[in-house]
Amino acid sequence: MSDGIRAGAxxxxxxxxxxxxxxxxxxxxxxxxxxxxxxxxxxxxRRIDTEATALQxxxxxxxxxxxxxxxxxxxxxxxxxxxxxxxxxxxREHGVTWSRGIKPLEFLAMFRGxxxxxxxxxxxxxxxxxxxxxxxxxxxxxxxxxIQLDDSDDAVIAYFGDGATDEGDVNExxxxxxxxxxxxxFFCQNNQWAISQPRERRSRAPIHExxxxxxxxxxxxxxxxxxxxxxxxxxxxxxARTGGGPTLVEAYTYRMAAHTTSDDPTRYRRAEELxxxxxxxxxxxxKVFLARQGIADRHYFDQIEQEADELAVxxxxxxxxMPEPEATSMFDHVYAESHTLLEEQRRHLHEYEASFxxxxxx
Amino acid sequence: MSELRxxxxxxxxxxxxxxxxxxxxVRPGDVVRVNDMVVEIETAKASVELPCPYAGTVDELHVAExxxxxxxxxxxxxxxxxxxxxxxxxxxSVLVGYGVRTDASVTRRARRAPDxxxxxxxxxxxxxxxxxxxxxxxxxxxxxxxxxxxxGSVTPSGQHGEVTRADVMRASGGEATPAAISAAPSPGGxxxxxxSVRGVQRAMADAMVQSAFTAPHVTEWVDVDMARAMExxxxxxxxxSSANLRISPMILVAAGLVRAAVEQPIIxxxxxxxxxxxxxxxHRDVNLGIAADTPRGLLVPSIKAASALGIVDLARAVxxxxxxxxxxxxxxxxxxxxxxxxxxIGVFGIDGGTPILNPGQTAILAMGRILDRxxxxxxxxxxxxxxxxxxxxxxxxxxxxxxSRALRSIADFLGDPAxxxxxxxxxx
Numbered sequence: 001m002s003d004g005i006r007a008g009a010x011x012x013x014x015x016x017x018x019x020x021x022x023x024x025x026x027x028x029x030x031x032x033x034x035x036x037x038x039x040x041x042x043x044x045x046r047r048i049d050t051e052a053t054a055l056q057x058x059x060x061x062x063x064x065x066x067x068x069x070x071x072x073x074x075x076x077x078x079x080x081x082x083x084x085x086x087x088x089x090x091x092r093e094h095g096v097t098w099s100r101g102i103k104p105l106e107f108l109a110m111f112r113g114x115x116x117x118x119x120x121x122x123x124x125x126x127x128x129x130x131x132x133x134x135x136x137x138x139x140x141x142x143x144x145x146x147i148q149l150d151d152s153d154d155a156v157i158a159y160f161g162d163g164a165t166d167e168g169d170v171n172e173x174x175x176x177x178x179x180x181x182x183x184x185x186f187f188c189q190n191n192q193w194a195i196s197q198p199r200e201r202r203s204r205a206p207i208h209e210x211x212x213x214x215x216x217x218x219x220x221x222x223x224x225x226x227x228x229x230x231x232x233x234x235x236x237x238x239x240a241r242t243g244g245g246p247t248l249v250e251a252y253t254y255r256m257a258a259h260t261t262s263d264d265p266t267r268y269r270r271a272e273e274l275x276x277x278x279x280x281x282x283x284x285x286x287k288v289f290l291a292r293q294g295i296a297d298r299h300y301f302d303q304i305e306q307e308a309d310e311l312a313v314x315x316x317x318x319x320x321x322m323p324e325p326e327a328t329s330m331f332d333h334v335y336a337e338s339h340t341l342l343e344e345q346r347r348h349l350h351e352y353e354a355s356f357x358x359x360x361x362x
Numbered sequence: 363m364s365e366l367r368x369x370x371x372x373x374x375x376x377x378x379x380x381x382x383x384x385x386x387x388v389r390p391g392d393v394v395r396v397n398d399m400v401v402e403i404e405t406a407k408a409s410v411e412l413p414c415p416y417a418g419t420v421d422e423l424h425v426a427e428x429x430x431x432x433x434x435x436x437x438x439x440x441x442x443x444x445x446x447x448x449x450x451x452x453x454x455s456v457l458v459g460y461g462v463r464t465d466a467s468v469t470r471r472a473r474r475a476p477d478x479x480x481x482x483x484x485x486x487x488x489x490x491x492x493x494x495x496x497x498x499x500x501x502x503x504x505x506x507x508x509x510x511x512x513x514g515s516v517t518p519s520g521q522h523g524e525v526t527r528a529d530v531m532r533a534s535g536g537e538a539t540p541a542a543i544s545a546a547p548s549p550g551g552x553x554x555x556x557x558s559v560r561g562v563q564r565a566m567a568d569a570m571v572q573s574a575f576t577a578p579h580v581t582e583w584v585d586v587d588m589a590r591a592m593e594x595x596x597x598x599x600x601x602x603s604s605a606n607l608r609i610s611p612m613i614l615v616a617a618g619l620v621r622a623a624v625e626q627p628i629i630x631x632x633x634x635x636x637x638x639x640x641x642x643x644x645h646r647d648v649n650l651g652i653a654a655d656t657p658r659g660l661l662v663p664s665i666k667a668a669s670a671l672g673i674v675d676l677a678r679a680v681x682x683x684x685x686x687x688x689x690x691x692x693x694x695x696x697x698x699x700x701x702x703x704x705x706x707i708g709v710f711g712i713d714g715g716t717p718i719l720n721p722g723q724t725a726i727l728a729m730g731r732i733l734d735r736x737x738x739x740x741x742x743x744x745x746x747x748x749x750x751x752x753x754x755x756x757x758x759x760x761x762x763x764x765x766s767r768a769l770r771s772i773a774d775f776l777g778d779p780a781x782x783x784x785x786x787x788x789x790x
Contacts, residue, residue: 054397054413059372146500151507262375264408316396336521 010220010252013227016280018288026231032295038079038226039290040304042071042283045095047308048104049257051315052111056261060319061111065092069224069256072282073189075099076229077157077251080237083125084154086143088136091129092189093159100126104311105318114322116333134164137173137186144182144240155240156184157233163194165210166202174214174246183240185233186211186248189223191255196268208250216246223251224282254280327353364443367416368436369400375407382430383437384409392420400438418442497524509534562659573721577633577756581716582765584773587739588732588747591776603674611749612706613677615729616650618775620668620676621782622768623648623702629725629768630701633759642724642759651700651720652680654687655709661687662720664700673783708732714750724756725765727772749776 012021013028030038049067056064067074074095078087081100089096097107102119109115110129117128130136140158147154164170165188177184188207192199211218217239221232229251236247254277258265290296331338331346338346371381381403388400397413400420421439425431496513498506502525506513509530516533518525559567591614599609623630632643650668654661663686665671665679686692703720708731717726730750737746753769760768775782 051397057372057374057410057412058415059370059374060415062373063376149500149504258408261410262407264410266409 010222011228011232012222012225013231014225014285014289016224016285018285018292020289023228023231026228026235028227028231028234030227030230035286035290036296036300038075039283039286039296040307041075041079041099042095042226042286043304043308044311045071045075045098046283047312048098048108048315049094051312052108052319053257053261055108055316055319056111061108061261062113063260063262064111065090065260066255066257067092067094069254069277069282070189070191071095072226072286073187073223073229073251073253074159076226077159077185077187077233077249080230080233081125081157082154084152085125085237086121086140086154086156087126088140088143088156088158089127089129090133090136090159090161090164091131092161093129096159097126097129100124102126104315105322108315108319109322112319112322114325132169134160134167134169134173136160137164137170138176140184140186141173141176141180141182141246144177144184144246145180147183148180153241154183155237156182157187157237158184159187159189161194162188162190162192162199162207163197163202164188165207166194174211174216174248177246178214178216181243181245183243184246185236185240186246187233187251188248189251189253191253193255193259193265193269195259195263196265198269206250208248211246211248214248216248218248218250220250220252223253224280224285226282226286253282364418364441366421367418367440367442369412369415369438369440371403371431371433371435371437372412373433374403374410374412375405378405378407378433380430380432381405383425383427385427386423387411388414388420388423388438390420390422394418394420394440414438414440416440416442497522498526498530499524502527502530506530506533562661566660569721570718573719576721577719577724578758579716579719579754580757580760580762580765581752581754582769583714583750583752584769586749586751586773586776587737588749588776590778590780592732592747594779598673604677607674607677608681609677611708611732612704612729613673613680614776614779615706615727615751615772616652616668616680616704617673617676617779618772619702619704619727620648620650621775621786622771623725624669625771626764626768628760628764629755631724631759632701632722633724633756640758645701647701649699649701651703651723652683653703653705654684656688656690658690661692661697662700662703663687663692663696664698666699703727704729708749714752717752717754719754719756724759725768726754727769728752728754751776 011023011026013023013026015021046068049064052061052064053066055061070092074093075098078093078096078099081087087093087096087100094104094107098104102124106118107129109118119126119128121127127136127139130139137158137160140156144156147156158173160170170186173184174186176182177186190199190207194202206220208218208220219232219236221228223229232249236249239245239247256274256277287296287301291301328346328350331342331349335342373379374381382405384402384404386401388394388398394400394414394417396415396417399411400414402409402411418440421441423438424436431437496516496518497520498513498518503513505527506516506525511530511533513525513530516525516529519529520526588611591611595609595611595614598604627644628642630645630648632645634641634643647667648669649664649666651662651664654663663683665676665683668676668679671679683692683696686696700720700723702723703717703726705717705726705728707715707728711731713730713733715728717728719726728751730752732747732749734745735748736743737748738744739746751769751773753765753772755765755768757765
């Protein structure tokens with residue numbers, strides 16, 4: 001992989017060793033409490049992710065898409081949003097949904113198959129997880145065009161991965177965002193892998209450079225550096241709010257786990273690659289920085305670990321005791337109004353379900 | 363106190379039905395914690411390690427290494443130290459992907475979710491949208507702003523309590539109309555003049571939309587040398603029977619159309635959809651609708667049983683009809699019951715067009731202006747008064763051959779009306 005050169009060009013404010021790096025254009029100044037909160041958020045999100053992966057392996061979730069290693073890109077960017085802003089996540093943005101105040105059980109429910117969404121997007125300023133690759137970039141561009149009609153200074157952030165940039169939807173969203181000068185930040189987490197396809201086998205051009213072809217700025221940021229992610233995202237959102245139009249942010253990061261629990265990355269990538277990225281861990285570098293600056297001590301870190309353990313138990317118990325919806329409820333939202341065939345299918349399923357022994361194992 | 367828990371093989375990969383037990387990491391008697399990796403399995407998709415869902419002592423391994431077992435099979439039993447709330451609370455089923463039914467796989471018990479979760483670092487509350495602003499699509503909100511309407515004061519009629527465009531228009535005192543819709547998003551961010559659509563225009567709009575998007579229209583054209591027709595007309599004007607009557611080319615075109623409708627009754631018909639199927643009604647009478655440009659807009663009064671009228675009577679009927687309509691005195695009976703329509707666009711200095719059928723009719727004829735044009739007669743280019751006819755017909759009812767024959771018949775009549783009338787008289 002040629003990421004040494006690329007990472008060098010990326011905006012960085014915190015080195016992998018936890019050293020503060022200065023940048024002439026981008027900077028950020030956060031209070032101690034705010035810095036500790038960022039650490040806490042990332043630790044808790046990672047713990048939810050770990051627990052969810054285990055729950056899937058135990059048959060409690062149908063599927064899980066891990067966010068392991070991408071916590072800084074997700075938490076850092078979503079932390080820049082204001083309440084009136086709107087985020088459009090993929091299915092992997094657990095750090096984003098968490099930061100929007102969506103509870104873990106709300107974003108885990110879909111993976112257990114007991115809901116089609118999990119929360120009210122309007123209430124939370126965050127769309128439900130989108131499974132279709134790249135689709136939500138178009139939703140984001142469209143929503144941003146709506147904001148323009150409102151004459152509001154709200155902004156949109158649309159998340160997608162490097163794989164999605166190969167798809168039509170994302171490129172079409174770039175076109176619309178660009179020509180309408182819509183207040184949208186296109187936030188690409190380049191985690192290097194589109195399931196089993198590495199980046200270099202999909203495009204010769206760095207992702208952020210594509211923005212130039214659409215007529216808006218593109219920025220490459222170290223996606224494992226939460227301070228840099230915040231500085232870059234904040235500027236991009238400010239540009240959007242003040243009529244400057246879209247920005248493409250390429251957060252250079254790494255998918256540390258499998259694509260989803262249905263995938264086995266050991267079949268297509270080497271362990272050395274994982275080792276390189278483990279040294280760039282987003283949580284570790286902030287932890288070192290906090291400790292070295294005296295912003296947090298061992299007591300604080302232990303306390304967060306304990307909170308994470310408790311959260312894991314909550315998640316585990318909560319997932320295992322989620323109410324199961326009536327099987328026939330799947331028919332409720334397919335059509336605005338019911339019709340004969342639908343009723344026939346609903347009746348058929350109802351009768352089939354009723355054929356089981358209630359309450360126990362068959 | 364202790365309880366025996368059985369971990370059954372889950373579907374770890376979206377629709378897998380079985381897996382091979384590759385390697386056990388524990389043996390009976392080992393102490394395990396929640397999420398300790400106890401076994402490595404291989405499925406059709408991946409090799410994965412399974413974390414143990416229970417804390418306790420391994421009681422029994424149910425499957426030997428190297429065995430392939432279906433999803434839902436018990437693989438390991440754990441004797442838990444106590445029946446913790448979590449253990450007693452959970453369901454024993456796995457999330458079986460697709461249709462695997464084994465002895466151990468299905469239970470159905472819904473449980474309540476506990477409250478009380480760790481929360482993310484505080485974020486400012488998003489305003490309650492129901493309080494902060496009324497629900498409406500961005501374009502509707504913009505429309506309201508342009509019209510100076512406070513969305514919060516509008517009674518929403520949308521399915522989910524949202525304010526619709528129609529609600530805003532009602533609140534502004536106008537009607538929700540196509541004209542308003544096209545006027546609203548005008549360039550420059552300001553609405554231009556808004557013209558309410560009502561009355562005759564509304565009726566016209568509804569009729570045209572209904573017709574244009576129901577009946578597949580075909581339009582054909584033909585040019586006619588009107589020289590002989592003009593001669594007949596000038597003679598007719600001199601004749602005492604037409605005193606005080608306006609004898610215009612339209613009279614002859616109307617007569618030609620009525621004759622064609624008698625010859626080809628299918629062009630004087632109505633398509634009818636019923637629950638049992640569609641049929642076509644051939645009308646006994648030719649009720650000739652004449653499109654009239656009146657101060658109120660486009661009206662199409664009709665002359666009932668027009669085929670019974672001679673040329674002069676037809677001229678009288680047309681004149682009366684148009685005068686009545688222009689004076690605003692057309693009765694509902696005048697304005698309904700037409701079976702075929704003639705529209706004169708020649709009066710506007712136009713040659714041809716693609717007229718849209720009146721709903722319930724299958725043919726409409728447009729006549730153009732009569733203009734001297736170069737015309738080849740006996741091998742010489744000479745100036746002749748030429749008129750174009752445009753006939754639109756409903757292709758569900760009238761095929762191209764029939765429509766063409768009808769239009770040709772009208773053109774032939776106009777090419778030599780005197781001859782046609784003489785032949786008709788002889789035939790009778």
